[in-house]
Amino acid sequence: MAPTDDPLARRYRRLLRCYPRAYRRERGDELLALLLDTAPPGQSRPRLREAVDLIRNGMRCRLGRPASSTVVAWAALAAVVCGLFSAALSARVAWETARPLPGPAETGEIFRTVLPDHGPDHVDIPSSFFGYYTQPLGLDDLDNLLLGDGGEYQQTATDAWAAGPPPVPSDQTVAVAQRRLRETGWHLDGVTVESANGCVDKLCASSMLITYTTVNARQGDTLLAVTVNSNPEPESPYASIALRRTTPPLVLPAAVGGGLLGALAGWLLFGWASRRTEAPHPARTVVKVLLGVTLLLWWLPVLVSVPALASHHRGEPHAQWHPLWEWLGQPTLSLFFLVGSVSALLGIALATLPRRDADRVSTLASG
Structure with missing residues (x-):
């Protein structure tokens, strides 16, 4: 194990936090040792390419399902729409800073x-x-x-x-x-x-x-x-x-910051639910259906509102752009968002059910 006062080891450990905790517990020391062994003498910081690869592979690892060819696309859709709604909420809060x-x-x-x-x-x-x-x-x-x-x-x-x-x-x-x-x-x-x-x-x-x-x-x-x-x-x-x-100056940075945090939270939550519901989870199919329903109900207002508002802006002069939430179909189509949120919460609740393999392990341990 690398010494704790080694700056390169500390920085590698920070990057390894992109991986799930169970993965770090099982393979973290081995991966850290490999990174340190291949680092050239005198290196004190991870190289940019190494950092990008660790972040990318760690975030992919959080999704589980290594054989799936579509899980990344589903996670991206969930992260982007969570980021958009978080950005809209942050923008609305930042509006309160106006005179x-x-x-x-x-x-x-x-x-x-x-x-x-x-x-x-x-x-x-x-x-x-x-x-x-x-x-x-x-x-x-x-x-x-x-x-x-x-x-x-x-x-x-x-x-x-x-x-x-x-x-x-x-x-x-x-x-x-x-x-x-x-x-x-x-x-x-x-x-x-x-x-x-x-x-x-x-x-x-x-x-x-x-x-x-x-x-x-x-x-x-x-x-x-x-x-x-x-x-x-x-x-x-x-x-x-x-x-x-006019739109307060704080709205843009608040929307960007809130959007990035929301997208990250959406990716991590999706990854947690994806790993939790890998076979042999009893609600695996139901959670997948609920995820599809959630994304459909959240994305549909966006896909309807963006072209409509873009045409509206082209056809009429505007002193300033419509607020971000209107581009997301809110609150005009807020019923879609509400039902989608209920579907998401139900899917998360079902994902917390114990897996069948965990049940077998606990049964064998008690026997």
């Missing part, structure tokens, strides 16, 4: 700066950065959230609007807003125009074309959307603003 949304005073000042001589009649300030129908998500909302209405969980904004008859034509209001934004240091991100038919009277006997023009801008960590209604109803807003925060 609070603008309050009434700041919102009123921005409103009057962008639209001179137009004071807001109402200011609405949400209590969280993301909400369900603009309200904080609560337990009473979970049934609707899981049953197809999860798309309403969206980023919130501080809203302010002015109602009543517009003092000037809508085109003039839009032009003034764009000019004022440039003058006060806002960066214009583009203008979008949407049209719809509205009713002229209560019976809707005749209709008229209503145009909503939105000017998007940003300044620092604040996103601004100014919307002007061409033909508002008497008590409806003719001009409104929405103020949001």
